[in-house]
Amino acid sequence: MRPDKRQAILRGALSVFARDGYSRASIDGIAKEAEVSTRTLYNHFADKADLFRHVIQTSANEAAQDQIHLIERHFHKITDLEQDLVEFGKAMGAQLGHAEHFALVRQINAELTHIPAEAIEAWLDTGPHKVRKALAGELEKLGFRDPKRAAIHLLVLTLTGDPAIRGSRPDDDDIAAGVKVFLHGHDVENRRTAAT
Amino acid sequence: MRPDKRQAILRGALSVFARDGYSRASIDGIAKEAEVSTRTLYNHFADKADLFRHVIQTSANEAAQDQIHLIERHFHKITDLEQDLVEFGKAMGAQLGHAEHFALVRQINAELTHIPAEAIEAWLDTGPHKVRKALAGELEKLGFRDPKRAAIHLLVLTLTGDPAIRGSRPDDDDIAAGVKVFLHGHDVENRRTAAT
DNA sequence: CATTAAGTACCACGAGCGTTGTACTTTGGC
DNA sequence: GCCAAAGTACAACGCTCGTGGTACTTAATG
Numbered sequence: 001m002r003p004d005k006r007q008a009i010l011r012g013a014l015s016v017f018a019r020d021g022y023s024r025a026s027i028d029g030i031a032k033e034a035e036v037s038t039r040t041l042y043n044h045f046a047d048k049a050d051l052f053r054h055v056i057q058t059s060a061n062e063a064a065q066d067q068i069h070l071i072e073r074h075f076h077k078i079t080d081l082e083q084d085l086v087e088f089g090k091a092m093g094a095q096l097g098h099a100e101h102f103a104l105v106r107q108i109n110a111e112l113t114h115i116p117a118e119a120i121e122a123w124l125d126t127g128p129h130k131v132r133k134a135l136a137g138e139l140e141k142l143g144f145r146d147p148k149r150a151a152i153h154l155l156v157l158t159l160t161g162d163p164a165i166r167g168s169r170p171d172d173d174d175i176a177a178g179v180k181v182f183l184h185g186h187d188v189e190n191r192r193t194a195a196t
Numbered sequence: 197m198r199p200d201k202r203q204a205i206l207r208g209a210l211s212v213f214a215r216d217g218y219s220r221a222s223i224d225g226i227a228k229e230a231e232v233s234t235r236t237l238y239n240h241f242a243d244k245a246d247l248f249r250h251v252i253q254t255s256a257n258e259a260a261q262d263q264i265h266l267i268e269r270h271f272h273k274i275t276d277l278e279q280d281l282v283e284f285g286k287a288m289g290a291q292l293g294h295a296e297h298f299a300l301v302r303q304i305n306a307e308l309t310h311i312p313a314e315a316i317e318a319w320l321d322t323g324p325h326k327v328r329k330a331l332a333g334e335l336e337k338l339g340f341r342d343p344k345r346a347a348i349h350l351l352v353l354t355l356t357g358d359p360a361i362r363g364s365r366p367d368d369d370d371i372a373a374g375v376k377v378f379l380h381g382h383d384v385e386n387r388r389t390a391a392t
Numbered sequence: 393c394a395t396t397a398a399g400t401a402c403c404a405c406g407a408g409c410g411t412t413g414t415a416c417t418t419t420g421g422c
Numbered sequence: 423g424c425c426a427a428a429g430t431a432c433a434a435c436g437c438t439c440g441t442g443g444t445a446c447t448t449a450a451t452g
């Protein structure tokens with residue numbers, strides 16, 4: 001069982017599941033996208049549901065890792081908090097541009113009642129919750145009270161374009177405005193600058 | 197073509213589409229849920245896609261109307277802004293409990309690439325955007341600068357529980373914290389109270 | 393009551409899909 | 423270069439589904 005084939009399958013399945021969702025996606029389509037025969041697909045994964053679970057896990061893991069790197073990079077060289085948070089927001093927004101993963105997140109949200117609770121838990125733990133924990137940790141270091149909620153607030157204020165459409169990207173003005181609201185809303189003791 | 201049957205179909209279809217999504221939902225299942233024969237269903241709606249469009253429109257319309265009523269009711273008797281916004285947030289959160297509509301919204305988000313753009317536009321206009329406009333209008337009356345963004349911020353700060361799971365309900369503490377951040381973030385000239 | 397529009401029960405079709413089996417080919421380690 | 427393991431091509435199964443047809447029943451109107 002060659003691991004390159006397995007990776008190709010996972011990547012192809014991510015594409016197709018993200019675009020079409022679980023039920024609309026067909027095994028044949030995934031196999032074609034991955035340039036693999038359906039038989040090898042079934043050699044690597046027990047069935048469609050099993051493949052879906054692995055795709056979710058893999059994608060969540062990669063995205064979380066990328067985002068955590070972004071967090072570390074941006075929070076280790078804070079000079080002007082507001083300006084740096086805006087930069088951070090823009091960088092996270094650019095991540096959103098890497099659309100496949102977030103389309104998959106939309107599919108997961110739609111399928112919530114059809115995915116076993118334990119798979120959801122696993123996804124949350126290795127994905128979004130891990131990211132939020134990392135962000136909350138950085139905010140705590142900066143002196144934010146209630147860092148867990150602050151992390152959520154920062155994310156929704158800077159990553160939400162049109163709240164009706166998940167994953168719609170805010171423009172730079174939206175991000176700047178969101179950061180401002182966030183900073184005025186969460187008072188910090190050791191804020192270094194409050195300028196602009 | 198009796199209109200009670202049409203309504204029954206729309207209600208049943210809402211249930212099934214909300215739970216299963218477009219492709220997983222079956223016409224037979226919808227007909228059974230609506231206690232109607234599939235043939236009458238096809239007598240009222242051209243095909244599955246047509247039915248889906250009507251379900252989206254109807255549900256968005258009803259939900260928007262309910263929410264706009266909520267907005268009017270809460271914003272016409274403002275005495276303590278913070279406390280009243282918390283009450284408003286709780287009332288909106290309770291709306292979220294009426295789960296079928298918001299499950300449908302998740303399905304729409306998942307199907308974004310498979311729904312014709314004009315249908316999305318129509319949905320946004322009669323649904324979420326109308327609600328936001330109403331909310332922004334009230335906030336403007338209260339003296340908020342940038343009321344459009346304020347409306348978005350208020351909604352995401354008070355209606356978001358776990359951002360990873362759309363429609364997850366925040367608890368009362370979350371709502372109170374969200375309102376506080378919102379009010380500190382958006383400075384108002386004629387704020388009446390800033391207590392608690 | 394009669395007529396007519398609307399609804400129902402049921403069948404049938406064609407297509408797509410998940411999944412498996414089989415016989416053949418490729419590939420990587422000895 | 424050989425052999426076992428992995429991959430491929432392809433056919434076939436059983437099932438579900440969207441959709442339309444047809445003959446029968448219900449219900450409302452004059």
